[in-house]
Amino acid sequence: MNAPAPGHALTADRLRADIAEVLGCAPEEVTPDADLLDLGLDSMRTMALVERWRAAGAPAVEFADLAEEPRLDHWTRLVTGADS
């Protein structure tokens, strides 16, 4: 869905690094199919990531879509339109 604008900086690695940063863990821990809730994700952090990624070129990212399936691989498809 909703591919981001050309020239944006939202790569799978960037998403992984952003998630690791808000969770306070190492990027390697954020494996593509890990349940982010098990890594300590909460709804406020999800909302913060939504804002961050919108500002970075993915204006159509929605909280509800991310919250539905909190995994890096799913999020990467939603935000970048590509597989992680």
Next chain:
Amino acid sequence: MTLDHSPWPQDVAARYRAAGHWRGQTFGALLTELAEAHAPRTAVVGERHGVTSRWDYAELDRRAHRIAAGLAEAGIRAGQRVVVQVPNVPEFVPVLFGLWRVGAWPVFALPAHRYTELRHFAEQSEAAAILTVDAHERYDHAALAHAVAAEVPSVRQVHVVGSTEFDELSATTPRELPEPDPSGVAFLQLSGGSTGLPKLIPRTHDDYLYSARESARICALRPDSVYLAALPAAHNFPLSSPGVLGALHVGAKVVLCPRPDADTAFRLIDREGVTITGVVPPLAASWVQAAARTEHDLSTLEVLLVGGAKCGRELAERIGPALGVRLQQVFGMAEGLVCYTRLDDPDDLVLGTQGRPISPDDEVRVVDPENPSAGSDDLVPPGETGALLTRGPYTIRGYYRAPEHNSRAFTPDGFYRTGDLVRRGPTGHLEVVGRAKEQINRGGEKVAAEEVEDHLMAHPDVLDAAVVAVPDEYLGERTCAFVVPVAGAAPTGPGLRRFIRARGVAAFKVPDLVQVVAEFPVTGVGKTSKRDLRAALAALVRKA
């Protein structure tokens, strides 16, 4: 007969009646009055499974009458308890008034509660029924209710909003029902307990209506106000501060927000012309950020109430300019006492305090914080930090069926020990500076350290656990669990979180941070007192 709750002493009750605080009106009678005064005006707007309903006061009244008759026909009687787990869907409102008209007592579960909590509420209240929804946010609430009903003998009925059975129940021909006693219990709220599972809080028609009515006045609600219930409406804050009930009380429109993220809330603020809503500080921060980029028109919004946890000064200062609103801080508790900054207070009080009590008859004492059994006379000097005690016309005198706990949570002269540490200024405004109870305030959700420790210690790899609050950029505070494994075991954070979630526990209680340690990294404490251990660990993580 022994009472399950602790009524106010008769002379005190007489005083509250004489002052006009308690007016002898039930919620059911209030709705009848509102339906006469505001029949064609919109009362409730909300959506369920993507379908929007819009009911005027006459329609809300009709629906509440039918649900009451349907419940009565199903065998629900006055005084029976009914666990209600209904999220922010339009049916929440008529269900509530329907239960009140039968005289049954709703026991307010939150949408986030799961098997462990729901079972506890049903057992603790000996509930006769559970009233829930089919599904919400991809969770099967009907299955949860049936699972609890199968294990709790008192629960004979499950009613599911969204089922054919409930549609039929809601179509029952209204009938005359005896009017409940307005000074009697109307419902049970949940405490944000600090010892194990939540306690149940008995509130009466008289006392709760007083607090909702005064809240509506203090928040300047008018018939043309539009209140958005952004947080789950079963919480005391969106229910009555001024909340759904305060808004209905003045004939205003209530909009139920299915989810509090900025996209969802801003869409509804724009579409419905919302004038006032209430959020917890982390949500306020998220909305402030999102407002800079939103395409939605927020210009109708006049007042944003912020409460549930302390709103820091820096955030408080950004709210007005970013959202184009007047900030109103709220500090309240389901046990009673609610404080507001007033709309005409000087900025310094609005930004720097959590407000002053609703009522001139709210008695507030700030006492020795070092002494957990300090009496109402052990006052600290004015302006100094102390433990907050309170009693008044809408603050309970005891929890439901909890005599032992009550002897600690209340002073002999009836003051409730709130567990909050406050400073009281010369204007009577309170600044919340911390708490004496062992609780984590996770973005407004109160988490009892002991309850999470109990869940952790149920894991076979865990020898001991201590849970403390750590400051958090996103939530204000979150939980950090120190876990000592049994010899040879190596539990992990993700594994322990999965384990606790699988036990059927609200997601907000799953520990955010987990530190597996060979022994607790503090010396000289904790051998005998978990309280001292938690304090030492909390000090340690604050320094880190």
